[in-house]
Amino acid sequence: MAAKQPARREVGRLEWIVGALGAAIVVAVLGVLTHEALTYHEGAPVLVVKVLDVTPTEGGYVVRFMTENRGPSTAAEVVVAATLTDGDRVIERAETTLDYIARKSDRGAGVILKRDPASATLEIAATSYRKP
Helix, strand or coil: CCCCCCCCCCCCCHHHHHHHHHHHHHHHHHHHHHHHHHHHCCCCCCEEEEEEEEEEEEEEEEEEEEEEEECCCCEEEEEEEEEEEEEEEEEEEEEEEEEEEEECCEEEEEEEECCCHHHHEEEEEEEECCCC
């Protein structure tokens, strides 16, 4: 009795498409990583703070802001200070610490002030950071 030969399975078109798509994704990821490795340069973080809005609440005025790191390096423990001034006189100051802002990314946060920021000049800025 002759042994029955197993039928040879042909690779379907869908399998080729999925395989090609997977290979394209791998090549793209390797390309991005290579580009990042070749173009990276050391430098200080560039921290830019923008006020998003001010909301009156029972506990005070919540000043929501976005801190963007436009620089080539990551920043950790970023201290953002909000100062309410009337001329040269500081009326109120509040600060918060953002744990981590990766390079070319942003983080949102807020501070709570007792006085209305519309009644004086509000200055908000990153005052310090630590290299992770």
